[in-house]
Amino acid sequence: MKYGTALRDDVANEQITPLIGVYDMFSASVAAQHYSGMFISGFGFAASHYGLPDIGFIAWPDVVSFVQRLRLAFPGQHLLVDIDDGYVDPEVACHVVAQLEMVGASGVILEDQRRPRRCGHVDGKRILPLEDYLDKLDLVLSTRRDLLVVARTDATEESEILRRAAALAETDADVLLVDGVRSVERIAQVREVIGDKPLLFNQIAGGKSPRLSLPELQELGVDVAIYSTPCLFAAQAAMDGALRALRDDDGRLPxxxxxxxxxxxxxxxxxxxxxxxxxxxxxxxx
Structure with a gap:
C-alpha cells in the first residue's frame, strides 16, 4: 500500500484532515477508535520513551521501531511522524526517511531548527540559515519515493516567517507548517503567501497558538490539523486523579x-x- 499517497489524497480533499498525537501503543489503540490518522509527536515520544522534555534527546532508531509497531497494529491509519531536524545531518535525515518509508510511515515533518532544539511552542528556538535548511529538505525530497513530506519553519519574527513560508512553498514539499503561529491573522498571512500549497496547523494545549475548531481552521484555509498531545496530557491528568483517589480511599480500587x-x-x-x-x-x- 502507498501510505504517502493515501495521506496525500486525504489532504487534497475539501474536508480538513485531523491527526491525533499518540505517544505509545496504548494511546494509539484508544485514538484509533475515534480518528483515522495519528501523529507521532516529538513531545509525546520524548516524554513516554525517555521521560524527558522534547529538546533533542530522541534517537532515530527508537522512532523507526515505534512506527513499525504502529503500522503492524494499525494497517489503515495515517501515520505522520515528527523527525525534528532529521537528527542533525542531512545524510542521517535521508537515511531515517528511507527507513520510515520502508516500515510504513505515511509522512514526516522536517523542521528548520538548529541544535539545541526546542519544542515548537516554547521560547528559545534558533533556526538554521534558510539555504542550509533548503539543502537538507531537497535531499530528503529526493530520497522519498511516496512519503508525504511536511516542510516546517520555527521562525518567530513576522518578516522571517513570511519569507520562509514563501520559500518553502516553492519547494516540492507536499505540505507547509509554521509552528507556534500565534494568531488567526498570522495564519491568514501565511495562507496568502504560500498560494495553493497545503497548510498544516499544530495545536497543543497551553501552547503559543490559538485554540481553534476544525471548521474555523478550514475557513482559514488550513488543510491538516495535528493535535500533538491530547492523549499524553489526558493520561497525565487521569492517572494523577486515579492515584490520588486510590491513596485517599486507603488503597481500595473503584x-x-x-x-x-x-x-x-x-x-x-x-x-x-x-x-x-x-x-x-x-x-x-x-
Missing part, C-alpha cells in the same frame, strides 16, 4: 462502572489490534 475501565474493557481494546490483521479475532483469556 468499582468498574461508568467512567472506569476494568480488565474486560482493556482487553477488548487490545484485541482489536490483532483482529485488524487477521480474519478471526483471537480470544484472550481473562
Amino acid at each position: 468499582e468498574v462502572s461508568a467512567g472506569h475501565v476494568g480488565v474486560a474493557e482493556s482487553l477488548a481494546l487490545l484485541e482489536r489490534n490483532i483482529s485488524r490483521n487477521h480474519p478471526r479475532t483471537v480470544e484472550l483469556p481473562v
Whole structure:
C-alpha cells in the first residue's frame, strides 16, 4: 500500500484532515477508535520513551521501531511522524526517511531548527540559515519515493516567517507548517503567501497558538490539523486523579462502572489490534 499517497489524497480533499498525537501503543489503540490518522509527536515520544522534555534527546532508531509497531497494529491509519531536524545531518535525515518509508510511515515533518532544539511552542528556538535548511529538505525530497513530506519553519519574527513560508512553498514539499503561529491573522498571512500549497496547523494545549475548531481552521484555509498531545496530557491528568483517589480511599480500587475501565474493557481494546490483521479475532483469556 502507498501510505504517502493515501495521506496525500486525504489532504487534497475539501474536508480538513485531523491527526491525533499518540505517544505509545496504548494511546494509539484508544485514538484509533475515534480518528483515522495519528501523529507521532516529538513531545509525546520524548516524554513516554525517555521521560524527558522534547529538546533533542530522541534517537532515530527508537522512532523507526515505534512506527513499525504502529503500522503492524494499525494497517489503515495515517501515520505522520515528527523527525525534528532529521537528527542533525542531512545524510542521517535521508537515511531515517528511507527507513520510515520502508516500515510504513505515511509522512514526516522536517523542521528548520538548529541544535539545541526546542519544542515548537516554547521560547528559545534558533533556526538554521534558510539555504542550509533548503539543502537538507531537497535531499530528503529526493530520497522519498511516496512519503508525504511536511516542510516546517520555527521562525518567530513576522518578516522571517513570511519569507520562509514563501520559500518553502516553492519547494516540492507536499505540505507547509509554521509552528507556534500565534494568531488567526498570522495564519491568514501565511495562507496568502504560500498560494495553493497545503497548510498544516499544530495545536497543543497551553501552547503559543490559538485554540481553534476544525471548521474555523478550514475557513482559514488550513488543510491538516495535528493535535500533538491530547492523549499524553489526558493520561497525565487521569492517572494523577486515579492515584490520588486510590491513596485517599486507603488503597481500595473503584468499582468498574461508568467512567472506569476494568480488565474486560482493556482487553477488548487490545484485541482489536490483532483482529485488524487477521480474519478471526483471537480470544484472550481473562
